[in-house]
Amino acid sequence: MTGLDKNNRYRRIIDAISDGIYLVDDSFTVTAINQAEAAHFGVHPREIVGRKCYEVFRARHQVCPDCMVKLCLADCRQRQWLRVERRRQGRQYVNIFFHPIIDTLSSRCLEVVVYIQDVSERVVLEKQAMQAEKMAVLGQMAAGVSHDLNNFLASIYGIIQLQQLMMKKEQRDYKKEERLSRQLMKQVEALNLLARNLMLFSHPEHEEKFPLPLNKIIMDALSFSRYELERKQVVIECRLDETLPAIPVMKTQLQHVLLNLMLNAAEAIRMKKKDFEGDFSGTIVICTRMRDADHVAVDIIDNGCGIPESVREQIFEPFFSTKNDGSGVVKGVGLGLTTAKTIVEKHDGWLEWTSRERQGATFTVVLPVGKNSSR
Ligand SMILES: Nc1ncnc2c1ncn2[C@@H]1O[C@H](COP(=O)(O)OP(=O)(O)OP(=O)(O)O)[C@@H](O)[C@H]1O
Ligand SMILES: [Mg+2]
Structure with missing residues (x-):
């Protein structure tokens, strides 16, 4: 590091970081950006510095309605934002940190450091873990539920059969009874589908x-x-x-x-x-x-x-x-x-x-x- 001035030294440090970093001032102008972040846009940092952040990052003509930098400038508080962004490598989950730089004399926020971490891998792993957990829960409950449901189905079927026998023998309101038995049948079909879904899922039938x-x-x-x-x-x-x-x-x-x-x-x-x-x-x-x-x-x-x-x-x-x-x-x-x-x-x-x-x-x-x- 000897022989380098202070600015160059900082420059080297932020360029060595593989996460994205840039600075935005209170007029939404990008005042610095590291190579990793500029590389997402396929350009050299100097092509971004001096331009408005909403223009370069979001292709807008004015400050974005959901601008976090604006909020940080207003209340000098740090923020974090997990969002999906389209970047050079495609869709990525990014965790974005906004750190205000506060002027000690005026206590005003003069610039905001924006730090972008690609967390896609972690999010995918978390999703897979959640999925595995769901499967395990389902496996545990499925056998019991499907057994109960099948008993339930058997008794509903019994009732319907009895009803139909009675309908044949006596003078009754046929239309009403038929409607009722149709409704019952529909319930049975839905329950049957549920029972089979659960069974096939928990104990795949041989x-x-x-x-x-x-x-x-x-x-x-x-x-x-x-x-x-x-x-x-x-x-x-x-x-x-x-x-x-x-x-x-x-x-x-x-x-x-x-x-x-x-x-x-x-x-x-x-x-x-x-x-x-x-x-x-x-x-x-x-x-x-x-x-x-x-x-x-x-x-x-x-x-x-x-x-x-x-x-x-x-x-x-x-x-x-x-x-x-x-x-x-x-x-x-x-x-x-x-x-x-x-x-x-x-x-x-x-x-x-x-x-x-x-x-x-x-x-x-x-x-x-x-x-x-x-x-
Ligand atoms: N052909 C389709 N058109 C539109 N959406 C669909 C279609 N097939 C599935 N989906 C969507 O996928 C979801 C999940 O389907 P799935 O069959 O697993 O469950 P379900 O139909 O909601 O309930 P179940 O089949 O257990 O009674 C549906 O709720 C619906 O949002
Ligand atoms: Mg379905």
Whole structure:
């Protein structure tokens, strides 16, 4: 360090730091910036120094409405801000510290040091840990809950059967009784789906894989969900490739995946209908195809409400659900996609999806054709 003047020495220190640092004065002009931070913008520090911070960092013509520097200048207090920013390497989680430099004589804040730490790795690790924790909790509760639910289901079914017997024998209000039994049936179907989701998730059922035609599994899943789809007035269009080979599948589990995806699509259509003014025909297109030489694919395409940007990262998390009854009360359990993903992965396949908000969504199940598949 000998031979260097004080400024040069400080310059070397801040340039040696790999986090970003810059200084902004009370007219929002950048007065200094280290190399690491300038490198995020692909320029030399001298191309930034002397310019307004809102221009260089946010491409604005005036002070940003959420400006933290402005707050620090006003009350001389330190601040911290965790946010997602688009930087040179793509989307990053950054922790930004704002340290005011206070003039001892006037007690005014003259400049603010902005210190930017990339915490993406830590945030991702924390998210993974949270996910693992959720899975563990789910595993513990799932076995018990699904057992209770199955008992519950058995008794509801018993009541319905009795009711139907009585309806046949006596003169009663048939319409009312039928409506009642339909409602009961709907409850049973919902509970059944929940029980199976929980069971498959906690104790994946052991089922052997057998080569079966994919189209047949789709038709079976459709027959299970027909009542719900008709009730939601959804039009189903099947575009099935009849030349697909039979593939090795765990039939019940795969039916369950398709059922979940179809019910999600129907729900998305119901949500869109609720807000849509004018004529709108809710349609689900089910398409089977060879994806490549080794894989077949099933696309479930809906023209429902689509998946908003804000929830895209959460839809595969257990217990995440936006299904609601219109008054904001969540009525989904949020296990459909989690279970579907687990089952598809057990088949050495994967789930793909795309969506445009208010336009619809496409979920694709991709499955390997296996070694002994035959056309
Ligand atoms: N086709 C789709 N269109 C729009 N949003 C969807 C679609 N499929 C899934 N989603 C979103 O993903 C969330 C999670 O789906 P998932 O199937 O796991 O749970 P759920 O349908 O809410 O509840 P459950 O299936 O357990 O009854 C949904 O609440 C919804 O926000
Ligand atoms: Mg669902």
